[in-house]
Amino acid sequence: MRRTIRAAVGAGVLAAALVMTGCSSSGSSNSNDGSLGTADKPVKLTFWGWAPNMDKVVDTWNSTHKNIQVTYVKTDAGDPAVTKLLTAIKAGSGAPDLMQAEYQKIPTLVSADAIIDIKKDVSAETTSKFSDGVLSSVTLGSDALYGIPQDSGPMMFYYRADVFKKLGLSVPTTWAEYADVAKKVHEADPKNYLGTFSSADAGEFAGLTQQAGASWWGSDGDSWSVDIDSASTKKVASFWGGLVEDGVIDNQPQYTPEWNKGLAAGTQVGWVSAVWAPGVLAGNAPKTAGKWKMAPLPQWTAGEQATGNWGGSAVAVTSQSKNVKAAVQFNTWLNTSKTAVSQMVTDGGLYPADTVDSKAALATGNGFFKNQPDFYTQAAKIAETVKPFTYGPNVNVAYSAFNDQFGKAAQAKSQQAFLDAAAQMQKITVADLKNSGFTVK
Amino acid sequence: MTTTVDVDQTAPGRDPAAKPSAPAPRAARRHRLNFTPYAMLAPATILFLIFMAAPIVYTLILSLQKTEVQGLGLGSGARKTVFAGFSNYAAAFSDSDFLASAGRVGLYGLILVPAMLVLALVFALLLDSKRTRLAGFSRVVIFLPYAVPAVISSLLWGFLYLPSVSPFVDLTTALNLPSPDVLSQGSVIFAIANIALWGGVGFNMVVMYTALKAIPTDLYEAARLDGASEIRVALAIKIPIILPSLIMTAIFSLIATLQVFAEPTTLKPLTNSISSTYTPLMKVYRDAFIRNDVNSASATSIIIAVTIFALSFAFLRVVQRRAFQEENS
Incomplete structure (x- = not known):
């Protein structure tokens, strides 16, 4: 027995040594290589992402920049892509040069040494194109810059204008009004709901607490703090718990065949979502085009203007890239050039984080919201009201705890269960940080 | 495991005369390096x-x-x-989610394994009985779901379970009958077992049916001459003879039960009732790929592997003594 333990320790030390040498060698190649290639001998880059029609934007780059040729690889969205990248990083090879990373995943990726600080290669002019809120999610509040923002997801309220008109309802501007409207919609037809509380969408709930003033993580010196179970989160949890307990909104998860059918059939009368919602609605309920309208999220205090973020990504350079300079140059073009961001709007339906260069493309509006031609003008105004929010190094743990705990609560249909779920999330997230050796305040 | 036991038991019996003379040539051969x-x-x-x-x-x-x-963990x-x-093992054993998932799978096994074996046996006996028409067609139809991958069949059943897309619910509402929510906390375990049952019965039936076909027909003829009914023939002749196949299918079903993963994972996004640690293997998946903690996932994997091994072995020991005793003596 003792011998096996010693062997295991030996193997562990060996593995650690391998990891360290792996890091140092890639580190040195990063700092040395500044070549940008020529048309005859181009630098070759690989880029992993999943944004719609991104391959077309990459084609535009490749046809105009012969010295740097980019191969675009479409990966699965979100968690699977991160898993794939982390596996490649651990293996020591196989990672791309550039990677699309959702904002909430950036601390995890930085912590796993998967993406690098590109501050010294990015000009101040480039970073000046982003709002402070968006920029903070790629700087993590430090002097570093871990990626260039691509798109953002300011949250908004979508509703079926035709149903509202029929029932004589006005668009809710506060959450109290939302609760009132939800009740009226459900009373008019017990099959209809103004929305659902989805235990499958931690990002949506995080965004709603962001609007209420929560910031789930924070860092101070060398220690992290977790503030999931804050007064703001409790306010949001108890509001939705109350609606679910009263049965005036649905308690089933979003993005299921059931929910898709509800959107198409008109039993889902509203949706608390983000700027990218038109794409989802057009895909799931194409026949409802022209019937939906968008408004700012209801507020906690009348007259306030605040929202949260749901979704959105940056593009980061990985620690295995041997052509950092070239990668940053492509990254800068991709997310802050007029050509690229306009194409992202028209071909990809994204809402670019760089709103300066995409202004002209956004002015044409959204095809699914022909009844609301100033869709993006309104969206831009709403985007300015996104409240700050800090993500921590174990967002994955907190989000999966959300799925489990709020799933139970939604099933129980009790307001108290929603509050308990928030407390449990806090407990699980803190325990995981401590278990990994983080200092937690 | 079983094969080595078999070899030990059969080898001496196969050629008893060879044994005494064996040591001499074997010793001689050992000197030549071959x-x-x-x-x-x-x-x-x-x-x-x-x-x-x-x-x-x-x-x-x-x-x-x-x-x-170290520190903030950045950079x-x-x-x-x-x-x-052994801290990962200790953590797994003190994790209430893991223990709950183990208990859930135990209950799942109690529901699934007997249902699976009884149904498969009934189908096999029906197909084997002389009076059955369209036996070949029925056999293929019962076997067919086994060819459907678990993820696909779970999606398929998931659609049938969700009220607004389910034709069953359309039917019950049309008949003014109550339509129970099969994906609710209390019944979701039956919903999952049903998918596994649908996919697994065909395979087990074919194994049993093949064993039934190997029984010499003169045994039945003798029984029928004595006036035994079909049921009596099934209970007194067929089932005792195919007992080894029953045991084998039971062990396969037991192992498949303990490893249940695809069905609940596919149904998970459709309902609030299935957590990310619903079964032990789902916890392994969550730890490794969502929490990015391969170490605790490895510890849990080892615990599951050892448990499955121990349970299968214990089951074999218990039933083998009963089932094969007469054969061996």
């Missing part, structure tokens, strides 16, 4: 070492380690792997 047997063993041994032994050893090593973080070199002893 590489041929090793060379012939090499491919299998090397493949076994690379693809079976090495991953198991690596999993064992991973399960005894943990990752530790390069902030994480390092350290020896953790």
Whole structure:
């Protein structure tokens, strides 16, 4: 027995040594290589992402920049892509040069040494194109810059204008009004709901607490703090718990065949979502085009203007890239050039984080919201009201705890269960940080 | 495991005369260095070492380690792997979610395994009985779901379970009957067992049916001459003779039950009732790929593997003594 333990320790030390040498060698190649290639001998880059029609934007780059040729690889969205990248990083090879990373995943990726600080290669002019809120999610509040923002997801309220008109309802501007409207919609037809509380969408709930003033993580010196179970989160949890307990909104998860059918059939009368919602609605309920309208999220205090973020990504350079300079140059073009961001709007339906260069493309509006031609003008105004929010190094743990705990609560249909779920999330997230050796305040 | 036991039991009986004379030539051969047997063993041994032994050893090593973080854990070199002893195992055993998932799978097995075996046996006996028409067609129809991958069948059933897209619910509402929510907390375990049952009965039925076909027909004729009914023939002749096949299918079903993963994972996004640690293997998946903690995932994997091995072995020991005793003596 003792011998096996010693062997295991030996193997562990060996593995650690391998990891360290792996890091140092890639580190040195990063700092040395500044070549940008020529048309005859181009630098070759690989880029992993999943944004719609991104391959077309990459084609535009490749046809105009012969010295740097980019191969675009479409990966699965979100968690699977991160898993794939982390596996490649651990293996020591196989990672791309550039990677699309959702904002909430950036601390995890930085912590796993998967993406690098590109501050010294990015000009101040480039970073000046982003709002402070968006920029903070790629700087993590430090002097570093871990990626260039691509798109953002300011949250908004979508509703079926035709149903509202029929029932004589006005668009809710506060959450109290939302609760009132939800009740009226459900009373008019017990099959209809103004929305659902989805235990499958931690990002949506995080965004709603962001609007209420929560910031789930924070860092101070060398220690992290977790503030999931804050007064703001409790306010949001108890509001939705109350609606679910009263049965005036649905308690089933979003993005299921059931929910898709509800959107198409008109039993889902509203949706608390983000700027990218038109794409989802057009895909799931194409026949409802022209019937939906968008408004700012209801507020906690009348007259306030605040929202949260749901979704959105940056593009980061990985620690295995041997052509950092070239990668940053492509990254800068991709997310802050007029050509690229306009194409992202028209071909990809994204809402670019760089709103300066995409202004002209956004002015044409959204095809699914022909009844609301100033869709993006309104969206831009709403985007300015996104409240700050800090993500921590174990967002994955907190989000999966959300799925489990709020799933139970939604099933129980009790307001108290929603509050308990928030407390449990806090407990699980803190325990995981401590278990990994983080200092937690 | 079973094969080695079989060899030990049958080898001496097969050729009793060979045994006494064996030691002499074997000893002589040992002096001459003959590489041929090793060379012939090499491919299998090397493949076994690379693809079976090495991953198991690596999993064992991973399960005894943990990752530790310095400071904020940002930037390069902030994480390092350290020896953790048995702390991952201790954590798994004190994790109430893991224990709950183990209990859930136990209940799932109690529902699924008997239902699976009884249904498969009934189908096999029906197909084997002389009076059955369209036996070939029925056999294919019952077997067909086995050819459908578990993820596909779970999606398929998921659509049937969701009220607004389910034709069953359309039917019950049309008939003014109550339509129960099959994906609710209390009944979701039956919903999952139903999918596994649908996919698994055909395979087990074919195994049993093949065993039934191997029974010499003169046994039935003798019984029928004595006036035994079909049911009596089934209970007194067929089932006792195919008992070894029943035991084998029981063990396969038991192992498949303990490893249940695809069905609940596919249904998970459709309902609030299935958590990310609904079954032990789902916890392994969550730890490894969502929490990015391969070390505790490895420890849990080892616990599950050892448990499955112990349970299968214990089951074999118990039933083998009863079922094969008469045969051996």
